[in-house]
Amino acid sequence: MTSENTPEASGRPLFSLQRRERLMDELRAHGSITVSGIAAKFGVSELTIRRDVNQLADEGLVSRVHGGATLPSPLDRSASGSHQQAHTYSIGMVVPSLDYYWPQVISGARAEAEEQNLRILVRGSAYDAADNRKQVQALLDHQNIDGLIVAPDMTGAEGQELLRWLNALPIPVVLAERRSPGEIPAHRLEWVATDHAFGAGVAVRHLWQEGHRKIGCLTDSSSPTSPHVVRGWKQAMAALKIPLEGSVSEDSAGLGNGDRSEHFDRILELCRDTGTTAMLVHSDTQAVAFVQHCVDHGVDVPGSMSIVGYDDEVAYLAEPAISAVRPPKRYVGRVAVQLMAARLAEGRMRPVHRVELNPELVVRDSSVGGPRNVTAGSLQGSAAQDSQELEGSL
Amino acid sequence: MTSENTPEASGRPLFSLQRRERLMDELRAHGSITVSGIAAKFGVSELTIRRDVNQLADEGLVSRVHGGATLPSPLDRSASGSHQQAHTYSIGMVVPSLDYYWPQVISGARAEAEEQNLRILVRGSAYDAADNRKQVQALLDHQNIDGLIVAPDMTGAEGQELLRWLNALPIPVVLAERRSPGEIPAHRLEWVATDHAFGAGVAVRHLWQEGHRKIGCLTDSSSPTSPHVVRGWKQAMAALKIPLEGSVSEDSAGLGNGDRSEHFDRILELCRDTGTTAMLVHSDTQAVAFVQHCVDHGVDVPGSMSIVGYDDEVAYLAEPAISAVRPPKRYVGRVAVQLMAARLAEGRMRPVHRVELNPELVVRDSSVGGPRNVTAGSLQGSAAQDSQELEGSL
DNA sequence: CCTGAATCGTTCACGTTCGAACATGTTGCT
DNA sequence: AGCAACATGTTCGAACGTGAACGATTCAGG
Incomplete structure (x- = not known):
């Protein structure tokens, strides 16, 4: 998935305006872009990208260079006499x-x-x-x-x-x-940080609201984010009165590809043994791999195993698309x-x-319509209440 | 418009206002919509949707694009002009x-x-x-x-x-x-709050740096601030390895004027017994009263008893002027x-x-030149290091 | 300075989408 | 009932977005 042309997987190609917006995002993220690279990434022809770049350049939002574009540079003489004051800092x-x-x-x-x-x-x-x-x-x-x-x-x-x-x-x-x-x-030191524990909590409550009563957690402790996710998971479990012992909590730090597959097998086995029907998986990359593994081994997602990913980089690419907690990175x-x-x-x-x-939860297919029907009757009231409370954050 | 508030019956076409609302919902959910997609979903003709989209675009709620609409984008130059900022809140x-x-x-x-x-x-x-x-x-x-x-x-x-x-x-x-x-x-709920625990910690470290090794705490638990001050005091004490047992920690909640004088007497007695030479006093109002009491009863401030107040409303009025932690109220x-x-x-x-x-510490007379001379020699190094670290926050 | 390779812009073609004009159905008012 | 105001649907020529081909231009490395 690195250099392979990955045309934006979601059904319809982007509108031109969205494309230009994404192009600006790429530009701000990396400082510069190449026409060919973006064309491949967006799955459109290079000509289209050139047209976009030209339009953005006319508006003074980018600087045109051979082969691509960069952020507007003072060296760019085509800067339309705009009164850009000198950078203060x-x-x-x-x-x-x-x-x-x-x-x-x-x-x-x-x-x-x-x-x-x-x-x-x-x-x-x-x-x-x-x-x-x-x-x-x-x-x-x-x-x-x-x-x-x-x-x-x-x-x-x-x-x-x-x-x-x-x-x-x-x-x-x-x-x-x-x-x-x-x-x-x-x-x-001043700082700004996402409350990942809150995000994990939202995910757990979402799964609870979908009818799950055994919710596991898979993280990768080599990431600085992981401890917070685990903390939030534990707090939410406590608040929902789900006992921690007997719950699946796994760490995949430092596993290679082969080990990972084995690890996933072990996790699925644990889930079966404990009756766990839903997992919160840190790093949506890992969530994608996990969903893939489930599907490949005949475990229906979300039917037999509901999944919410943490981080929302590639979650939408999986099949089925993965619900994910999205930190407000921007x-x-x-x-x-x-x-x-x-x-x-x-x-x-x-x-x-x-x-x-606070991050937000993006609900996709991997976490809706799980075991709800089994318990719907007795839990109706509680679920409705949760639904109301959760409404604003979705 | 249509005065009847007809709850949505399935099969019945939506009223235009409802339709536009749902259109905005779709937009917020997916970031963009296509005219054809929405038309099919709502069961109306594409032209109708186009008219809706145009109206919403005129109100600046969406950005018009060929084939659909997106959330308002800064790249949408039709929006920049109208820009109704006059609407004040x-x-x-x-x-x-x-x-x-x-x-x-x-x-x-x-x-x-x-x-x-x-x-x-x-x-x-x-x-x-x-x-x-x-x-x-x-x-x-x-x-x-x-x-x-x-x-x-x-x-x-x-x-x-x-x-x-x-x-x-x-x-x-x-x-x-x-x-x-x-x-x-x-x-x-969003919030902004002062980190009172940090403020209390700064106060304690300041007193430590002045040579005090037994630092007490007097608060008024009827104030919402108090618990944080106590927590910060305890944390700092732990960090400085001052044992909590044997330290003076008093609460003056709900005491009248006469009781208060007695309470102060008891505190001074406790300080004598435990060798406490410095107190952090929550609410500088109370700190002023306490300093007054000390002076009236022949306890030299800061010579025999150093004091830092929490809150900086009236601390400067006391004689001697009281050092105080000043929350950034403004x-x-x-x-x-x-x-x-x-x-x-x-x-x-x-x-x-x-x-x-973070609050800041305003150092005045009530906390400088205490028992430092007694122990200065052996603690020089440590005090100097603390001094350097504290510098920026003063 | 020269040359090959990459990149660029123009032109044309194709399918989709747009909007004006007109037609029709619905609601509310007198 | 009849009319006015509005919302919606249909048709059709024009406008738009995109991509392929091709010649012109620019870049990199001798």
Whole structure:
């Protein structure tokens, strides 16, 4: 699924306006695009993309270059004499991945930066503290940044030391999708993060409302998100009075492809033994694989096994399409830039802000119409109540 | 229009208004619609849908595209011109006090509202859920408010019921200085609150840094702030490895003036017995009284007893002036209005935001130059390190 | 500076979608 | 009942979005 042309799987091709919007997203996420790459990705001809790019260029939203387009650059003389004032500040941004999850965060950040008239410099990094620090240092040394948005690795002593170092930087720092401990060594760090525990809770309650009374959880503890998902799952289970012992809770950290298949088999077996009819699966990538595995082994989804994924990157591609909790990635980037802009404008008098955002649940086929009929009669009242309460978040 | 409110009978075609509403629902659910698809789904001709779409586009609710419609897009240049910003909103604000703490919050809210071109209607209330609700209801009934900022009483079953009621209101609600539980019954409530636990921690660390090794805590549990202060005190004590047992921790809830004097005497006695040389006192009003009491009874402040107040309303009036943790009241109001303005502008697509703000410590005479000289030599290093770390927040 | 390869824009063709004009059915009012 | 106002459906020529072919242009590497 990497370089293969993956024409947008959903039925109808995109409208031109949507296509241009997505094109801008890609542009903001990666800084530049190629005509051929986008054409393949969107499943349309290159000519169409060229026309889009030209239109966007006429509106001054992109800079045309041979073979593709970039974000509007001051070097682009075709900039229609627009009174673009000089960038007030430059913000560095260091994220741990440029292919998964983060492009949308970057896209949101760039969109907000444009409104605030800021410049953003993005660098990818590995998922470890040492490289985080190296990338930040590079921005500090070679670019002239006035602020830093970063999603550092916070695990272990090295992570703590990195936090301490970030806290002591002479420029303002905003963490994205990370929470600094609200204590002294990191008290100057502002942050914006998704409340993944809430998201997991919404997913569990949705499954409960669909009639499931045994709800399992599969996560990958090598992701920084995982602990929060597990916490939210446990909290929701407690609130719904589902006992934790006897519930399926599995971790697939560090499994290869072969192991994974075995692991899925074991999970299905566990589910059978415990009567578990629904699973919350962290990382929708893994959810897609799990659904695939179920379908391949004759387990009906959602009939025998309902599934909600966590993260909504590729969930819609699966067959059946997977319900997924969608973190507000774009807003994470937006808010990070808002915090930074306000900090740069207002200085030290402004109190440290810390922002949590709620994700939303996107309901697709993999989680509706499960075992509801079995228990519908006796649970009608409770389900109706839950439905009303949940309404607003869907 | 058609005055009969005919509940939707299957088979009967929808009225145009209902149809447009459902069209918007489809749009919000899928991000885009096709004329042909919707026409088939609603069982009407494509032309009808086109007319609906055009009307909605004229109102700026959708973006017209060839073959269908999408959610309003900034790339849609037909929308940019009309842009009716003249529509200003009214926000109701209900706070539990109009003479203590809240005036500054209101002031900040008013300042931000002016910038955002909003109108604010403030009502005072008592510190109980029933009256909170009454005041909110009055705003809803007699003013025409588009949003609500409120600091409700959340204690007990009545408080929970109030939260549930607020959550179900048809207008957006932002809590000020209150945290709704991040769970389902209140999942639509946004809030902004000061991290009082952090503030208490800063105070404790400041006293530690001044050389104190036994630090007590005096609060008034009848205030909603108190539990957080106590929690922060305990956390900081744990982090600094000061044992909780043997530490002075007192509550002055519901004491009259005479009782209070006795209580202060008892506290001073406890401090003598336990070797406590510093106290964190919640509500600076009480801190002022306590300092007064100390001075009147020959206890030197800060020589024999260092004091940091929590809240910074009147702390500077005491003799000696009292160091105090100052919550960013003005910003609480500002952020509440910012959240509301953004919510009103962006609608339901915007994820729920929850914001925490850090207070700052204002150091005055009541907490400097205490017992430091006694232990300075051996603790120099540690104190210096803490000093550096604390610097930014002061 | 030259050359091959990639990229670009123009023109044409095809199918879909659009909207004006007119026709018809429905609702509400006098 | 009759009429007016409105909502909806049908028809048909025009407009639009897209893709293929082909010649013109630009780029990269000697």
